[in-house]
Amino acid sequence: MRVRSVGVVTALALGFILTSARASLVTKVLGDSGWSAQYDNTQLSLTLLNPPANVEDVQWVVLEKVAQFTSSSDSFDINFMQNSGTATQFIVIDQELVFNNSEKDWTDFHFSIVDDLAGSEQGSAKFDAAQSAGFDVSPFTSKQFANGDTELNVSGGTVPNSGDGSEWMPGLANGSLFIDGKPFDSGMTHRSFTFREHPTTAGNVIPLPAAGWTALSGLIGLGAISSVKAIRRKLG
Numbered sequence: 459m460r461v462r463s464v465g466v467v468t469a470l471a472l473g474f475i476l477t478s479a480r481a482s483l484v485t486k487v488l489g490d491s492g493w494s495a496q497y498d499n500t501q502l503s504l505t506l507l508n509p510p511a512n513v514e515d516v517q518w519v520v521l522e523k524v525a526q527f528t529s530s531s532d533s534f535d536i537n538f539m540q541n542s543g544t545a546t547q548f549i550v551i552d553q554e555l556v557f558n559n560s561e562k563d564w565t566d567f568h569f570s571i572v573d574d575l576a577g578s579e580q581g582s583a584k585f586d587a588a589q590s591a592g593f594d595v596s597p598f599t600s601k602q603f604a605n606g607d608t609e610l611n612v613s614g615g616t617v618p619n620s621g622d623g624s625e626w627m628p629g630l631a632n633g634s635l636f637i638d639g640k641p642f643d644s645g646m647t648h649r650s651f652t653f654r655e656h657p658t659t660a661g662n663v664i665p666l667p668a669a670g671w672t673a674l675s676g677l678i679g680l681g682a683i684s685s686v687k688a689i690r691r692k693l694g
Contacts, residue, residue, distance in 0.1 A: 482498065482499050482500065483496065483497070483498055483499075484496070484497065484498075484499045485539075486504055486506070487541075488506055488519050488521070488549075489506055489508075489519065491519035491545060491546045491549075492540060492541060492542030492543075492544055492545025492546060492641065493519060493538055493539065493540055493541065493542075493545055493546065493549060493639065493641075494538070494539045494541055495521075495536050495537070495538055495539075496536070496537040496539065497534070497535065497536045497537065498534070498535075501525060501526075501532075501534040502523055502524060502525040502526075502534055502536070503523060503524045503525075504521060504522075504523045504536065505521065505522045505523065506519070506520075506521060507520040507521060507522050507552055508520035508550075517546055517547050517548055518546055518547075518548045518549075518550050519546045519548070519549055519550065520550045520552050520634075521549065521550065521551055521552065522551075522552055522553050522554070523536075523551065523554050523555075524554065524555040524556070524557075525554070525555075525556050525557070525655070526556070526557035526559060527556070527557065527558055527559060527560045527657060528559045528560060529560050529561075532560065532656065532657075533654055533655065533656030534654070534655060534656075535652050535653070535654050536652070536653045536654075537650065537651075537652050537653075538583075538637075538639065538649075538650070538651055538652075538653060539648070539649075539650045540639065540641045540642075540648035540649040540650065541648065542641075542648075543641075543642075543643030543648070544641075544643075545639065545641035545648075545649075546639070546641070547638060547639060547640070547641060548586065548589075548636050548637065548638060548639065549636075549637040549639050549653075550634050550635070550636055550637070551629065551634060551635040551637070552629060552634045553627065553628070553629040553630050553634075554626075554627060554628050554629055554630075555625060555626075555627055556617075556625070556626045556627070556628070556655075557624065557625060557626075558617050558618065558619050558620065558624040558625075558626065558657070559619070559620070559624075560619055560657065561619055562619055563616050563617065563618050563619050564616065564617040564618075564619075564626075564657040564658065565613065565615075565616060565658060566598065566611065566612060566613035566614075566657070566658045567595075567598065567611075567612050567613075567617070567626075567655070567656075567657050567658070568609065568610070568611050568612075568654075568655065568656055568657075568658065569585070569609070569610040569611075569612075569635070569653070569654070569655050570608060570609045570610070570653075570654045570655075571583050571584055571585065571608045571609075571637065571651055571652070571653055571654070572608075572651060572652040572654060573608070573649075573650075573651035573652075574650070574651075575649070575651075576606075576608070580640065580642050580644075580649070581640060582606065582608055582640070582651070583608075583637060583638060583639050583640050583649060583651040584606060584607040584608050584637070584638055584640075585603060585607045585608070585609075585610055585635065585636065585637055585638070586607070586636035586637070586638045587603045587607050589634075589636040590603075590610070590633065590634070590635050590636045591633070592632055592633030592634075593628065593629055593633035593634060593635045594628060594629055594630065594631040594632050594633050595612040595628050596615070596631065597615035597616065597617065597626075598612040598613055598614055598615035598617075599613075599614035599615055600612060600613045600614035610635070612628075617657070637653065639651070
């Protein structure tokens with residue numbers, strides 16, 4: 459898999475800061491991948507790194523994202539919607555920039571997929587555990603896929619709270635998180651599922667509904683993550 463366009467520039471991060479002060483549910487068409495993503499842009503920014511453009515790339519659409527948590531009960535959702543019968547099979551989270559402004563240290567973190575078609579003949583979208591094996595989650599030392607690979611739970615470390623936003627960058631050192639979207643074409647019916655992330659703090663129970671965020675000052679450094687990480691590509 460190849461990435462031809464790489465990274466987020468500082469100007470885009472600044473534009474995100476200026477536009478995200480107002481809550482807004484946005485829908486982003488992911489190039490010609492056959493997928494769209496819907497999310498609250500007060501919670502996160504999503505950047506398309508690799509819009510599939512030729513036969514070499516038809517299996518993947520590659521994304522980079524940033525999110526900032528201002529409460530230990532925050533979670534956020536991205537709703538992925540298939541809008542083409544020939545959609546790419548894999549949605550790849552290549553790297554993330556996550557800020558902990560929640561006033562509590564995080565002792566573990568959770569990625570999950572919620573799919574209404576779970577249990578149906580089409581089955582659920584899920585993580586590809588084999589291709590995601592190298593996904594770096596340090597400082598966490600334990601990484602476990604669960605519930606039919608619809609959950610990824612990481613633990614054995616701490617992401618400290620910081621008043622100016624402690625940065626955690628899963629996938630920065632190496633690896634990517636592969637989601638097998640399991641696209642299908644059944645008349646007018648296509649795949650739609652939710653990708654969810656939330657932290658856990660000691661003694662704290664995390665509710666699943668998404669919560670807003672307000673402190674955006676740290677996002678000006680978003681453009682740095684692509685300059686630090688040389689994009690690696692894997693062959694499926």
